[in-house]
Amino acid sequence: MPHLLEMKNITKAFGDVKAVDDISLTLNAGQVLSLCGENGSGKSTLMKVLCGIYPHGQYQGDILFSGDLIQAKNIRDTEQKGIAIIHQELALVKEMTVLENIFLGSERGRFGIMDYDSMYLRCQRLLQQVKLAVSPNTKVGELGLGQQQLVEIAKALNKQVRLLVLDEPTASLTESETEILLNIIRDLQSHDIACIYISHKLNEVKAISDLICVIRDGKHIGTRQASEMDEDAIIAMMVGRELKELYPQSEHTIGEEILRVDNLTAWHPINRHIKRVNDVSFSLHRGEILGIAGLVGAGRTETVQCLFGAYRGRWQGEIKIDGQPVKIRSCQDAIKHGIAMVPEDRKKDGIIPVMGVGANMTLAALDDFSGWLSILDDAKEQSTIQQSIQRLKVKTSSPELAIARLSGGNQQKAILAKCLLLNPKILILDEPTRGIDIGAKYEIYKLINQLVEQGIALIVISSELPEVLGLSDRVLVMHEGCIKADLVNQSLTQEKIMEAALRSEHHV
Structure with missing residues (x-):
């Protein structure tokens, strides 16, 4: 019986640069293969070859699917074969409904008339399958990023998929949504649907994979059984060296208080009776790394957006820098007072x-x-x-x-x-390593240490608790807009942070 997928000696060049250099891989029905490698290693290019985004003739090598040679002219050709890809950048039309997005390009009907009832029932079943409790008539733009990701998965499942490629699918998902996704993949396996999973989150890779394939600088480094590899072994293959300490430690002196925030409250920009930040107070010192942890929706980003003058809704509170009250109503105000910020969504808010x-x-x-x-x-x-x-x-x-x-x-x-x-005195980093490979993370962590050694005060928001623990001198734990704990990072664990986030009383 042939493999479900065989990619043989695939090479894809851009000018004189080989982005993919003679890579071969195989995959059977019902298997999950995780594709690991640093950004720029060639993972996405290889998947674009597989899915017809780079059509036959623009690469060297052969692709066989269920024993048949594929010579795709475009992505529609591979979708008809049963290969679907979900990109890291979501491809949804936000002005359209969930139903319209799921059936976009594959509408049901006869004689030019759409069968809306049939599509509605199918859409409901798909939403149930991905555990997304929204109406098919909901506009996609009204959903959070995590919910939109689940719509993308439902859209892929609506096609007669036999191989699903997921590129960084959990970058915007909460822990509960991530677990739903992993369970969806396990369910697909039981129906002989194969998956290629691209992620920098190695705990997910270990949890879901049968095979792990590592690519570095466009070359195939190795494919092994996931059960035979731990995270250190994956990292060593990815970067070509061992990272003994992913979070490099440095001696830095924490100085006097530089920032004091008192009674900060922010209301939802549209539903103005809802408080996104509720009476938050905290301090920050020179040369200190203050981590802010909490589940998605806890109010972390809204809090720092207020400090940087970027929050779009109404807010109030007192901010003091070096003991002096300051008014911050715009990003320019914040910059003038020595505050800089790396935003959560770098493509939307960080770059042109x-x-x-x-x-x-x-x-x-x-x-x-x-x-x-x-x-x-x-x-x-x-x-x-x-x-x-x-x-x-x-x-x-x-x-x-x-x-x-x-x-x-x-x-x-x-x-x-x-x-x-x-030349900031205070630097805010909101999800500084989201969607970034291990090697780049390590470089950013080293830079963070250099900055605090220079006396710059940092606020770091991260949904990855190991990152919060690995970087921070002190951790604020937020839940539903409130600070639930202010914890010195000594013998602090992920369990203690989650316990603080989910219990009702405030603890310092």
């Missing part, structure tokens, strides 16, 4: 995709490069850009390259460079 890497870096600090009559000192700007690229080890062929063409990790480094050019 079509602009060059260098222009993105200097955008917020253009006044520093303006001289007489506000004429831009191009030589000074270019020198600063080169220094920033070298300092943060941003991998780019040119400062003029559109930033959207960089990997997620290098985009994040460029955003950090932009913030550092503002």
